[in-house]
Amino acid sequence: TTQTRIATQPIPGQKPGTSGLRKKTRVFMQPGYLENFVQSIWDGIGGIAGKTLVVGGDGRFFNEAAIQTILKMAAASGAARVIVGQNGFLSTPAASNLIRVRGADGGVILSASHNPGGPDEDFGIKYNMSNGGPAPEGVTDAIFAATETIAHYDIQEGPDADLSVIGERPFGVMTLTVVDPVAEYAALMEKLFDFKAIRDLLKSGYQLRFDAMHAITGPYAVEILERRLGAAPGSVVNAVPSPDFGGGHPDPNPVWAKDLMDAMYAPDGPDFGAASDGDGDRNMIVGKGCYVTPSDSLAVLAANAQLAPGYASGLKGVARSMPTSCAVDRVAEARGMPCYATPTGWKFFGNLLDAGMATLCGEESAGTGSDHVREKDGLWAVLLWLNILAVKKQSVAEVMAEHWAEFGRTYYSRHDYEAIETGVANDLMAALRGSLGGLPGQAAGDLVVESAEDFSYTDPVDGSVASRQGVQIRFEGGARVVLRLSGTGTEGATLRVYLERFDPADFGQDPQGALAPVIKAVEALAGIAARTGRSGPDVIT
Ligand code: VG1
Numbered sequence: 001t002t003q004t005r006i007a008t009q010p011i012p013g014q015k016p017g018t019s020g021l022r023k024k025t026r027v028f029m030q031p032g033y034l035e036n037f038v039q040s041i042w043d044g045i046g047g048i049a050g051k052t053l054v055v056g057g058d059g060r061f062f063n064e065a066a067i068q069t070i071l072k073m074a075a076a077s078g079a080a081r082v083i084v085g086q087n088g089f090l091s092t093p094a095a096s097n098l099i100r101v102r103g104a105d106g107g108v109i110l111s112a113s114h115n116p117g118g119p120d121e122d123f124g125i126k127y128n129m130s131n132g133g134p135a136p137e138g139v140t141d142a143i144f145a146a147t148e149t150i151a152h153y154d155i156q157e158g159p160d161a162d163l164s165v166i167g168e169r170p171f172g173v174m175t176l177t178v179v180d181p182v183a184e185y186a187a188l189m190e191k192l193f194d195f196k197a198i199r200d201l202l203k204s205g206y207q208l209r210f211d212a213m214h215a216i217t218g219p220y221a222v223e224i225l226e227r228r229l230g231a232a233p234g235s236v237v238n239a240v241p242s243p244d245f246g247g248g249h250p251d252p253n254p255v256w257a258k259d260l261m262d263a264m265y266a267p268d269g270p271d272f273g274a275a276s277d278g279d280g281d282r283n284m285i286v287g288k289g290c291y292v293t294p295s296d297s298l299a300v301l302a303a304n305a306q307l308a309p310g311y312a313s314g315l316k317g318v319a320r321s322m323p324t325s326c327a328v329d330r331v332a333e334a335r336g337m338p339c340y341a342t343p344t345g346w347k348f349f350g351n352l353l354d355a356g357m358a359t360l361c362g363e364e365s366a367g368t369g370s371d372h373v374r375e376k377d378g379l380w381a382v383l384l385w386l387n388i389l390a391v392k393k394q395s396v397a398e399v400m401a402e403h404w405a406e407f408g409r410t411y412y413s414r415h416d417y418e419a420i421e422t423g424v425a426n427d428l429m430a431a432l433r434g435s436l437g438g439l440p441g442q443a444a445g446d447l448v449v450e451s452a453e454d455f456s457y458t459d460p461v462d463g464s465v466a467s468r469q470g471v472q473i474r475f476e477g478g479a480r481v482v483l484r485l486s487g488t489g490t491e492g493a494t495l496r497v498y499l500e501r502f503d504p505a506d507f508g509q510d511p512q513g514a515l516a517p518v519i520k521a522v523e524a525l526a527g528i529a530a531r532t533g534r535s536g537p538d539v540i541t
């Protein structure tokens with residue numbers, strides 16, 4: 001094999017967002033686009049000579065082609081070893097685990113998560129550190145800086161690697177190790193959870209349905225839920241990963257996992273339902289006739305995690321992203337453990353987990369995880385729920401009723417306005433930011449503003465500061481709204497409006513009804529309808 005140095009020049013806009021670089025697939029397929037970014041990763045982290053990397057992705061269109069390029073570029077820059085999932089498949093949490101158990105120096109994960117896949121849809125790439133977690137902002141900034149000065153990239157010429165056969169072989173100057181994507185992840189799950197208790201629950205006639213949404217968790221869920229835990233064959237639906245996720249949005253929420261919701265609300269539906277996203281790091285939990293919001297799920301897991309063997313000694317602390325509801329804060333307070341609020345995106349949890357300050361983390365966007373890896377983990381959340389249900393011998397609805405009775409209910413919803421013109425979205429946020437100083441004490445609809453801020457976070461471990469992370473407005477009486485622009489989209493801007501209202505006693509309301517005063521207040525403060533011309537959100541979760 002020969003190494004070639006190819007002259008190139010900076011390509012504008014290669015700035016990683018909430019979770020790596022995400023663009024339309026065709027953008028990534030332009031000559032040099034992926035190569036420029038990959039070389040900038042190598043340059044941004046100080047080179048990869050002699051290092052070991054994990055590489056894999058969610059199997060979406062362009063996954064394997066991108067991996068072949070990355071392997072050739074890793075070899076050309078002198079990597080010692082690259083560990084790849086068979087056929088290029090690795091879920092995001094499994095990649096995080098592999099980095100950790102194999103002692104790798106880092107990893108490259110190919111995914112656009114819950115965004116659709118295909119030649120006209122989305123693709124993404126991100127770098128994870130030796131702790132298995134997404135690169136922190138200092139590193140993504142260095143990678144972005146490298147994209148702005150790049151002059152050449154190095155690549156090996158010659159044939160592609162065979163990723164279909166498990167085993168170890170030379171690839172250029174480096175060693176290529178192709179592994180079963182599921183085995184080490186499944187072994188980790190067996191260590192954390194009481195598989196016997198879950199097996200007994202499933203044997204008792206308990207019915208489970210897991211919707212893999214044609215995405216990466218299919219093979220993981222079949223192995224763990226059906227083969228190891230004895231769920232009836234066929235309990236995992238849409239289990240074969242497809243490059244375009246069967247033409248759907250692999251986003252586990254009531255809108256995009258509607259089939260599962262319909263099944264769970266049918267009179268003779270299953271007892272427990274769950275779904276995961278494109279790259280396997282998100283989860284949706286739904287009981288018979290009982291959808292659990294991600295924020296409530298985090299609170300329930302925080303209150304009950306000690307029922308699973310991996311968490312039997314209790315939690316050191318919990319962390320949530322700032323827009324996630326305060327339901328988990330109430331659990332932390334009652335149990336006397338610290339609770340941290342971080343900016344949106346899993347990279348901000350890494351230091352807290354590494355330092356042993358938090359054991360459990362979560363986001364309102366259906367992401368929950370713990371210190372077992374450094375990514376959120378969809379199947380892990382499903383297994384922790386099943387472990388808790390098996391021990392408590394209660395239905396999901398009973399668990400929720402008991403939880404609210406103890407802690408009160410935090411009504412919560414997120415309203416997304418998608419593909420707004422970027423200028424309109426920026427103006428809306430700028431106007432709102434400009435008004436914050438005068439808001440406290442002011443009426444908004446039928447509510448009164450108590451405090452208003454542009455959220456800024458100082459990492460308690462390394463002191464790094466992330467500012468302008470979203471506008472947070474609290475109202476007298478305990479309601480709250482957060483507004484921020486998405487950092488994962490590939491078209492225009494997406495405005496996310498996060499709404500919550502605490503109710504200590506009345507648990508049976510429809511969430512949109514319970515939140516009506518907050519919705520009215522935010523309209524008065526931000527003028528979303530007037531500025532965007534939209535009569536309502538595109539997606540309500
Ligand atoms: C969204 C979610 C955020 C999540 C991120 C990555 O970001 O809001 O909570 O961490 O996606 O999720 P944004 O900037 O669009 O709001 V995924 O499953 O990449 O891995």
Ligand code: CO
Nearest residue numbers: 113277279281
């Ligand atoms: Co994801």
